[in-house]
Amino acid sequence: MKGLKKQRRIQIIALATVALIGATALVGYAMRDGINFFRSPTQVVEDPPTAGEVFRIGGLVEEGSIVRGQGETVTFRVTDMNQSIPVAYTGVLPDLFGEGEGMVGTGSMVDGTFQATEILARHDETYMPAEVVDALKEQGVYVDPDASGS
Known part of the structure; x- marks a missing residue:
């Protein structure tokens, strides 16, 4: 009787471990397309994607870099004051x-230009991502805007 209890306990622990590994693998698989790493223009130039x-x-x-093209296409350059990267975006x-x-943009590099699929800008006059x-x-x-003057 004691041997059956011990064997049953081992089976339950093994099943729980397999279930946990499976759940972790499924979460990782589902998130693989949703993880986007942030890079500054300098990082893009130094280590191209x-x-x-x-x-x-x-x-x-x-x-002086914003150029509005035909339709909804806009091109501009994004800079970190050290390097700048051309960006093209079609949309509002x-x-x-x-x-x-x-600004923060999501997209990929195509022929030396960042093709943005999404552009985010500040949501008030003092916010910066x-x-x-x-x-x-x-x-x-x-320069920290809150540190000025007081």
Whole structure:
């Protein structure tokens, strides 16, 4: 009788372990397309992404670089004040998108141009995405708007 209880306990532990490994594998498989790594323009230039790799790029929209093409296509350059990358986007830009403002785009590199599928801009006058702030701090060009004057 004691041997049966011990054998049953081992079977339950083994089954639970297999179920846990299976669940972890399924979650990892489901998330593989949903994970996009953030890169600054300098990181893109120094370590170019592989063909077709989807990632997020962020920085400031370079002054004087926005060109509105035919239809909804817009091209501009995103910079971290060290390097800049050309960006092309077809769609409606956020209302607060503009030159000198922070932005984050999702997409991939095609022939040296970042083809964005999504553009995110600040949601108020002082907000800047954390990834953009970190990239600008790394370059030594970030100025904290809250630290001025007081």
